[in-house]
Amino acid sequence: MQEFLQQLVNGLVWGSAYALIALGYTMVYGILRLINFAHGDVYMMGAYSALFISGWLTAAGAPVAHSPVWAMVAMLGAMAAAGLLGFFIERLAYRPLRTAPRLTLLITAIGVSLFLQNIAQLAFGSEPRSFPELIASSTILQVGSVTLSNQQAIIIAVSVILALALQVIVHRTSIGRAMRAVSYDREAAALMGISVNRVISFTFVLGSALAAAAATLIALNNPLVTPTMGVQPGLKAFVAAVLGGIGNIYGAMAGGLVMGVAEVMIVGYGSSGYRDGIVFAILIIVLLVRPTGLFGSPVTERA
Amino acid sequence: MLRINDLHVYYGAIYAVRGVTLEVGPSEIVTLIGSNGAGKSTILRTISGLQRPRSGSITLNGTELTRMEPDAIVRAGVCQVPEGRHVFANLTVRENLELGGYTLARPSDRQEAIERVLERFPRLRERLKQYAGTLSGGEQQMLAIGRALMARPRVLLLDEPSLGLAPQLVHDIFAIIREINQQGTAVLLVEQNAHMALGIAARGYVLETGSVVLADAAHNLLNNPEVRRAYLGE
Numbered sequence: 363m364q365e366f367l368q369q370l371v372n373g374l375v376w377g378s379a380y381a382l383i384a385l386g387y388t389m390v391y392g393i394l395r396l397i398n399f400a401h402g403d404v405y406m407m408g409a410y411s412a413l414f415i416s417g418w419l420t421a422a423g424a425p426v427a428h429s430p431v432w433a434m435v436a437m438l439g440a441m442a443a444a445g446l447l448g449f450f451i452e453r454l455a456y457r458p459l460r461t462a463p464r465l466t467l468l469i470t471a472i473g474v475s476l477f478l479q480n481i482a483q484l485a486f487g488s489e490p491r492s493f494p495e496l497i498a499s500s501t502i503l504q505v506g507s508v509t510l511s512n513q514q515a516i517i518i519a520v521s522v523i524l525a526l527a528l529q530v531i532v533h534r535t536s537i538g539r540a541m542r543a544v545s546y547d548r549e550a551a552a553l554m555g556i557s558v559n560r561v562i563s564f565t566f567v568l569g570s571a572l573a574a575a576a577a578t579l580i581a582l583n584n585p586l587v588t589p590t591m592g593v594q595p596g597l598k599a600f601v602a603a604v605l606g607g608i609g610n611i612y613g614a615m616a617g618g619l620v621m622g623v624a625e626v627m628i629v630g631y632g633s634s635g636y637r638d639g640i641v642f643a644i645l646i647i648v649l650l651v652r653p654t655g656l657f658g659s660p661v662t663e664r665a
Numbered sequence: 666m667l668r669i670n671d672l673h674v675y676y677g678a679i680y681a682v683r684g685v686t687l688e689v690g691p692s693e694i695v696t697l698i699g700s701n702g703a704g705k706s707t708i709l710r711t712i713s714g715l716q717r718p719r720s721g722s723i724t725l726n727g728t729e730l731t732r733m734e735p736d737a738i739v740r741a742g743v744c745q746v747p748e749g750r751h752v753f754a755n756l757t758v759r760e761n762l763e764l765g766g767y768t769l770a771r772p773s774d775r776q777e778a779i780e781r782v783l784e785r786f787p788r789l790r791e792r793l794k795q796y797a798g799t800l801s802g803g804e805q806q807m808l809a810i811g812r813a814l815m816a817r818p819r820v821l822l823l824d825e826p827s828l829g830l831a832p833q834l835v836h837d838i839f840a841i842i843r844e845i846n847q848q849g850t851a852v853l854l855v856e857q858n859a860h861m862a863l864g865i866a867a868r869g870y871v872l873e874t875g876s877v878v879l880a881d882a883a884h885n886l887l888n889n890p891e892v893r894r895a896y897l898g899e
């Protein structure tokens with residue numbers, strides 16, 4: 363039982379990071395009906411940004427490893443950098459195709475994904491790079507043999523705070539209302555005087571920043587950074603978004619948590635060889651049994 | 666005030682609007698009548714910037730709207746109630762109204778505008794917290810009109826406001842349109858219900874396959890034998 367609880371805790375930790383990435387998929391899908399396959403690579407670029415920022419901070423003499431404040435600075439910096447990247451991806455790659463068939467957009471997204479991976483390889487090399495220790499690990503909570511490390515606590519706490527902040531933006535602000543309007547009916551939203559392009563840009567910035575936050579959080583635990591590191595978490599977060607019902611924000615969060623727990627459980631009780639396989643098993647089951655996902659409403663194609 | 670000059674619009678491969686010239690004067694109700702597919706909705710969509718014209722110009726008090734983005738056109742003072750209402754069904758009535766006031770800078774202006782709209786449509790006040798999708802057709806039409814009034818337009822474009830409504834409601838909606846107009850908003854009204862439309866309009870244009878075939882004072886059109894036969898079912 364205690365082992366199960368420990369696995370559950372570990373799963374929720376991973377899951378909350380997946381949830382942050384899944385939010386970006388689901389928001390962009392909600393607005394553009396596009397599966398942004400480059401999202402995992404934005405996550406990767408977010409990890410490199412956090413890595414370089416921590417490097418610069420260390421070089422400048424900031425005691426990065428010993429103060430969570432500096433880890434926070436690195437995370438915010440990475441969020442800003444990834445937000446900018448998301449803005450330019452939309453502006454340069456997707457916006458010119460606004461009226462093109464959706465398949466064109468999807469193929470472009472795959473192209474952007476490969477482009478980012480190769481740019482990263484060119485610029486940063488294919489050798490894995492390692493983060494400095496951002497926050498020294500220690501156990502802050504122990505119940506029986508179930509432990510929660512400070513890193514795990516931070517990952518969960520920051521994810522929850524960011525998810526709540528997103529809720530506030532989407533449901534309590536004018537731009538959030540505009541996002542929901544554009545997602546529901548783009549033309550009617552334009553007739554309200556909403557700049558649809560600006561809302562789409564904002565959505566990409568928001569989703570990309572959340573991916574970079576996830577990247578920094580995961581780096582607390584998994585310090586290795588490579589140009590292809592975004593592929594697996596990207597796919598898993600995508601499946602999480604589908605599981606929750608793509609386009610649905612609560613669904614993405616729930617889906618992310620389920621994915622994290624499923625992955626950790628399969629490694630704990632099955633075999634680590636199935637770690638990535640479980641993701642696709644879940645995807646296939648969802649698509650067969652409930653294609654609209656846990657929280658999704660039946661999809662009606664608009665004419 | 667609103668002036669359209671030699672407008673040509675293609676809707677995909679269809680040559681939908683073929684050299685239309687028309688004008689809406691300040692605080693005037695002008696109606697566009699014509700059968701399905703005559704190009705009425707395309708004209709309104711083009712005015713609002715949802716559709717790009719091949720050529721021609723649209724100006725508001727001399728300001729060129731032709732190449733503006735839809736949001737800039739709203740800010741310039743032209744709002745549209747689209748055909749089929751298009752309320753945001755998954756948002757509350759209040760949120761729908763707030764979106765109508767998206768271009769208002771201050772929240773206090775928005776609040777004031779909501780009060781103004783609720784005075785005109787008291788039914789909406791009881792429904793503020795309800796999702797717009799749960800409203801009846803007539804209430805949705807009132808919401809769609811109220812939402813468009815939030816930004817205090819100088820010209821209101823209405824696309825088939827009577828569509829799918831019971832006769833009594835159609836009557837109410839037209840009374841409201843007249844009232845809105847009397848308070849100083851110019852109205853360009855697209856209608857299949859030519860009889861009602863010509864009843865409240867000062868002038869009308871008859872559209873056939875993308876061209877204006879008749880333009881006259883509304884009462885003249887009402888008495889025109891051609892119009893009576895083709896559009897008034899006589």
